[in-house]
Amino acid sequence: MTNDTKHIVLKTEQLSIGYTTKKKETVVASKINIELHKGELIGLVGANGIGKSTLLRTLTNVQNPLSGHVFINTINITDFQPEDLAKALSLVLTEQVASKNLSVFELVALGRQPYTNWVGNLTEHDINSINTSLQQTNIEDLKHKKCFELSDGQLQKVMIARALAQDTDLIILDEPTTHLDMYHKAYILKLLQRLAKETNKTILFSSHEIDLAIQLCDKMIVMTKDNVISDSPCHLISKGVFKTLFPKDLIDFDENSGSFRVKK
């Protein structure tokens, strides 16, 4: 009951995603109904090629839905002006930034672009936001380093700090833990969990780390061949959703430990 009173940040209504070419329509997934609340950490998982990227692209307005709607803060995503959308939603993508010659501070500062004036000057409020984001991601000591001097793990934190500085209700991350070692995978996801609680932002990420997601997320969105299910990890386990996620010949889901095991 308490969940309903919490503010809904992202909502989809009978969303159907896919591609249209001149000849036909390819449906990747349909009848998607999701609700994401403030302060939640949500993990989007599924097998390779199942359509996680397509779903993320549709949710971030990079791609059009085939039918249905996406609402952010009760406004239809297609009704947003680009600047207003930038104040509601920020992204962390897998691609490298075009210029690594920026300092950490400068890169994080670019997160304030939707709020700055025509030439991009930073006000005191902007600088405070930036410094707060740096603190929250524990990279204050890297403030003046150039991005090309950083490791992958450090760079990932910088990109998250930038998204934080953008001060949006919703942050969406596309596979934020690829290329990181096990420690840093856990570190980043734990960081995201802490941020969701501390800042009350809604953080949605896609990942292959189902084990970690189960342990850390408030909610998970699981994409299977047949449907898209959104629920808490506990409920998903008891419903046996993870058992049907992958072919059974190699790995199996162990409900007790909440992880996948290789079959002997």
Add this chain to the structure above:
Amino acid sequence: MACKEETKPILHKEENIVKYDFKYAKGFSISEHLNYKVLTIKDPWPKADKAYTYALIQRDKLAENHLNPETFDGIITIPIQNIVVTSTTHIPALELLGVEQTLVGFPGSDYVSSEKTRSRIDNGDIRELGKNEGINTEVLLELKPDVVVGFGIDNSNKTFETIKKSGIPVIYNGDWVEGSPLAKAEWIKFFGVLYDKTKEADSIFKQIESDYLEAKQLASKIENRPTVLSGAMHKDVWYLPNGTSPEAQILNDANVNYLWSNTTGSGSLALSFESVFEKAKDADLWFSPSYYSSFEALEKANVHYKKFSAFENKSVFTFANTTGKTGGVLYYELGTTRPDLVLKDIIKICHPELLKNYKPFFFKPLD
């Protein structure tokens, strides 16, 4: 300066060769052997590394000659009966010798100014052979001229080599390489020997030479030497003749003060606007401002021209407006062969009190 009035034959007793040395022209020579003549082109182009020799045999002596073709660059029967030339500077010589009707082909015939030859072109008696490097080899081969008189800038002349290979002799005319106006004009003797009209060529040149020297003598008596500027700018570089060029020599012989007469070198001078302006801002006369044909054109091209006194006083003279029916500039065609007329033009313009009855031939005041 010791002057020889006639080309004196120098006898080389050993081989019985009579060699003709020319007073002015250095680029070619003719020697007379027992049954044939040899035409040697020493300077077909600047810094040529070899000379070209051609054996010229009179028609009635053909049978007696057993010359080895390998030792010559071509063996030619004289007088030749048809010819192809490739520069308008070759045409006046043909007309002066009265053999213009032997011209059968020319590349870029629009450039030709002479009325006589123009009417032959219009009648179709002279075939169009194409433009610049692109001489239409096929048409030329079809014409089968006795000789092709070509010119080269350096020794890469693919088209001419192709023609040579087909058996048509190609002789390079180096009149433009010569360093003085009279030397250039003396090349009429080059055509003279090809048509077996050596005596006529000699006497025509003698007349030109004496007219030239007479005018020069007349001008040298004048005290007042006006200052003279020449050339024009391309973008920010001013090109004008250097002091040893044939153009500057004529100015000198006309007894005027060409402001760069003490410069040397080959090719044009390329100077900055500033240095030309400082030296020649108040020059009395301005000759040959490149191809510009009117004051309006000069002004549109560069506003700085207006500041020269010669511009303000309208004392600018050009040959660019004296053209044939199809736009060919007469000076380029006839000026080489008739330096006497060029000299007289300059004298008449610079020293108006001389040559009272003479009207300038090439140079006209700018519009």
Add this chain to the structure above:
Amino acid sequence: MPNSKTYKISFLVLILILIICFFVNISFGSVSIPLKSIFNSLLGSADNESWQYIIQNYRLPKAFTAILVGSGLGISGLLMQTLFRNPLAGPFVLGISSGASLGVALVILGSGFFGGVFTTLLFSKWSVVIAASLGSFLVLLAVLMVSSKVRDTMAILIIGLMFGSITAAVVSVLSYFSSAEQLQQYIFWGFGSLGNLSWYELLVFFSIYVVGILLSIVSIKGLNTLLLGENYAKSLGLNIKQSRLIIIIATSLLAGTITAFAGPIAFIGLAIPHMTRQIFNTSNHKILLPAVFLFGAIVMLICDSIAQLPTSDYTLPINAITSLIGAPVVIWLLVRKRKMMF
């Protein structure tokens, strides 16, 4: 981190250097004019009339032209490098100089192809300027049409390169039918020249140049955002199509006008942004834009002073100097720093 105080000092130093180079540039030329006379000529009270004319009507406009050309090419090069995220891009990558060359070739060489011989060699300077502007404008239109239909910015680069090839082909055909004088004219145009503008022409040039500069300033925020890449830029609220349009128009106005009035000047647009980035050690366009402006102007003034071969009667074409200096400098910078700062 270099703070605003450090930058302020650097800018002051650059402005000082610019003023010095300006004076050096007008003090040296083929004609030796003593310093005192130079000041007198500037003030209008000259001791020598031809010196006054040279300073006021030849060297001064030339120095201003150098400033406009150097800064304009530098800035348009910077814009192109950021828009295409390619350190090898320059102001002519959209095919602007090709379009201008084509226009000029049609005017200078075209009469041989279309009509008789020596018909009207009466092309005034204005017809060349107009032809060059029209040529680059038409290429710009084609590029913009492609830009509106295509989401991939890289495709625009390819179009620009294609125009370069087409122009070269057409020019070679025109050249084949041209006279020696026409070819000479065309080649001289290609050398580039700074000293050929009257005050009136300079004014027209300046008016268009100012619009280009204003548009560049307006794009600073967009350029900085593009440093993250187009997808991030979009997520930050940047209207990519509009930004792209403004950047392309700014570049065309600057590079197109410069080519129309001064001919195609090589290398400056490519080298100056790199040199500036290395020296100022930043990619922030708020700093880079004014820095490139000053630096480009300074370098152009220096190149022109060298090209004048002071105290000699001769001058060198400006393109030779910009290439001779530009290429080795960029190579040296790269070798020293070992990576292309971008």
